[in-house]
Amino acid sequence: xxxxxxxxxxxxxxxxxxxxxxxxxxxxxxxxxxxxxxxxxxxxxxxxxxxxxxxxxxxxxxxxxxxxxxxxxxxxxxxxxxxxxxxxxxxxxxxxxxxxxxxxxxxxxxxxxxxxxxxxxxxxxxxxxxxxxxxxxxxxxxxxxxxxxxxxxxxxxxxxxxxxxxxxxxxxx
Amino acid sequence: xxxxxxxxxxxxxxxxxxxxxxxxxxxxxxxxxxxxxxxxxxxxxxxxxxxxxxxxxxxxxxxxxxxxxxxxxxxxxxxxxxxxxxxxxxxxxxxxxxxxxxxxxxxxxxxxxxxxxxxxxxxxxxxxxxxxxxxxxxxxxxxxxxxxxxxxxxxxxxxxxxxxxxxxxxxxxxxxxxxxxxxxxxxxxxxxxxxxxxxxxxxxxxxxxxxxxxxxxxxxxxxxxxxxxxxxxxxxxxxxxxxxxxxxxxxxxxxxxxxxxxxxxxxxxxxxxxxxxxxxxxxxxx
Numbered sequence: 001x002x003x004x005x006x007x008x009x010x011x012x013x014x015x016x017x018x019x020x021x022x023x024x025x026x027x028x029x030x031x032x033x034x035x036x037x038x039x040x041x042x043x044x045x046x047x048x049x050x051x052x053x054x055x056x057x058x059x060x061x062x063x064x065x066x067x068x069x070x071x072x073x074x075x076x077x078x079x080x081x082x083x084x085x086x087x088x089x090x091x092x093x094x095x096x097x098x099x100x101x102x103x104x105x106x107x108x109x110x111x112x113x114x115x116x117x118x119x120x121x122x123x124x125x126x127x128x129x130x131x132x133x134x135x136x137x138x139x140x141x142x143x144x145x146x147x148x149x150x151x152x153x154x155x156x157x158x159x160x161x162x163x164x165x166x167x168x169x170x171x172x173x
Numbered sequence: 174x175x176x177x178x179x180x181x182x183x184x185x186x187x188x189x190x191x192x193x194x195x196x197x198x199x200x201x202x203x204x205x206x207x208x209x210x211x212x213x214x215x216x217x218x219x220x221x222x223x224x225x226x227x228x229x230x231x232x233x234x235x236x237x238x239x240x241x242x243x244x245x246x247x248x249x250x251x252x253x254x255x256x257x258x259x260x261x262x263x264x265x266x267x268x269x270x271x272x273x274x275x276x277x278x279x280x281x282x283x284x285x286x287x288x289x290x291x292x293x294x295x296x297x298x299x300x301x302x303x304x305x306x307x308x309x310x311x312x313x314x315x316x317x318x319x320x321x322x323x324x325x326x327x328x329x330x331x332x333x334x335x336x337x338x339x340x341x342x343x344x345x346x347x348x349x350x351x352x353x354x355x356x357x358x359x360x361x362x363x364x365x366x367x368x369x370x371x372x373x374x375x376x377x378x379x380x381x382x383x384x385x386x387x388x389x390x391x392x393x394x395x396x397x398x399x400x401x402x403x404x405x406x407x408x409x410x411x412x413x414x415x416x417x418x419x420x421x422x423x424x425x426x427x428x429x430x431x432x433x434x435x436x437x438x439x440x441x442x443x444x445x446x447x448x449x450x451x452x453x454x455x456x457x458x459x
Contacts (some may be wrong), residue, residue: 027295069300072200
C-alpha cells in the first residue's frame with residue numbers, strides 16, 4: 001500500500017516536471033500542445049475511491065496551473081476528468097474483476113482496450129481544456145483544429161510512454 | 174441526525190466534486206491580473222526555482238541569434254552616437270560665443286537587465302517569468318523591452334522573480350502611434366498569430382502606409398516615447414467607421430526571448446503622485 005502511494009507520488013512529481021519543463025514549450029504548427037500530465041489520472045487504480053480520484057486530480061490540475069499561469073483552467077478540467085474517468089473505462093471494459101491488476105495498463109486491459117481508453121481520455125481532456133481556455137476568445141474553426149491536433153499529439157506521446165514502461169517491466173520479470 | 178450523516182456519506186462525491194469545481198471557478202473568473210497572489214503564479218519561489226534550473230540549460234540554445242541581433246543594435250547605436258556627437262559639436266561651436274552651456278540630457282529612465290526563465294506563446298493569455306524581483310527594485314506596472322521591441326509589463330513581483338503580462342495577452346493594451354505622426358491608437362493582441370497584433374482606434378484622419386513603423390506614444394508611464402513596436406502590415410475591416418484598425422507585424426520575436434530590460438522610471442512615481450494628488454483635490458472640491 002505504502003509502496004504504491006510512494007510510486008504514485010513520484011509519478012506525480014515526474015509528470016508535473018515533464019509537463020512544465022518540456023511539454024509546455026512544445027507547440028507544433030502553432031496548434032498542437034501535448035497535455036501529457038493526464039497520464040497520472042489515467043494510471044490511478046480503478047479501486048481507488050472516487051473522492052480520492054477527484055482530490056488528486058484537482059491538486060494535479062492546480063499544480064500545473066500555478067506553473068503555467070493558467071488560473072484554474074487545468075484544475076477545473078482535471079476535476080471533471082476525474083469524475084468521468086471510470087465511466088469512460090466502463091465503456092470499453094464493463095467488468096473490473098477481469099482485470100489482472102487494479103492499475104489500467106496495456107497488460108491489464110489488453111492493448112486495444114487500453115488504447116481506446118487513452119484516446120478517449122485525451123480527447124475529453126483536450127476538449128474540456130481548450131473550451132475553458134478559449135472561453136472568451138471564441139473561434140470555432142481554430143478551437144476545433146487545436147482540440148484535434150492536441151488530442152492526437154497527446155495520444156501518441158502517452159502511448160509511447162506506456163509502451164516504454166511496459167517493455168521495461170517485462171525485462172524485469 | 175443519523176439520516177443527515179447517511180445523506181452526507183451517500184452523496185459525499187457530489188459535495189467533493191462541487192467544492193473543487195467552485196474553487197477552480199473562483200480562480201478562473203478572477204479577472205484582475207494584478208491581484209494574484211505571488212504563490213499562485215509562476216513567480217513563486219518553488220515554481221520559479223524550477224524554471225530557473227531548466228533555464229540554466231536552455232539559455233544556451235539561442236545564443237547565436239541573440240548575439241547577431243545585439244551586434245546589429247550595437248552598430249545602429251554607434252552610428253546614432255557618432256551623428257549625435259557631431260551634432261553636439263556643431264551646437265557647442267555655434268553657441269560658444271553666447272556662453273550658453275549645453276544641457277546634460279535628462280535621463281528619467283533606468284534599465285534593469287533580466288533573463289526570461291519561462292515563456293509561452295501558444296495560449297490565448299500568455300505570461301512570462303523573469304529572474305528579477307522586488308530585491309532588484311522591480312515593481313508592478315513597469316515596462317519590459319528586449320533588443321528588438323516591446324515585451325510586456327511587470328504584473329506580479331516576488332522576492333527574486335516576477336511574472337509579466339506578455340504583449341501576447343489581450344489583457345494588455347499599449348498606447349502607440351505611427352512614427353512621425355501624432356495620431357495614436359491602442360495596440361492589442363487578437364490571440365491568433367504570435368507575430369501579429371492589431372492597432373485599434375487609430376483616428377480616421379491619420380496618414381499611414383504599409384511598412385511604416387509603429388512606436389510607443391509615451392502616454393502610458395510604462396514606456397518612454399518612441400520605442401519601436403512593429404511595422405504596419407495592412408489594414409483590417411472595422412465596424413466603426415470613425416477609426417482605422419491596422420494589422421501590425423511585431424518586431425519582438427516572442428519565440429526566442431532571452432535577455433530583457435525592465436524600464437525603471439524615476440519620473441513615473443512622481444507623475445503618478447501628481448496625478449493622484451490632482452484627483453484627490455478634484456474629489457475634495459466636488
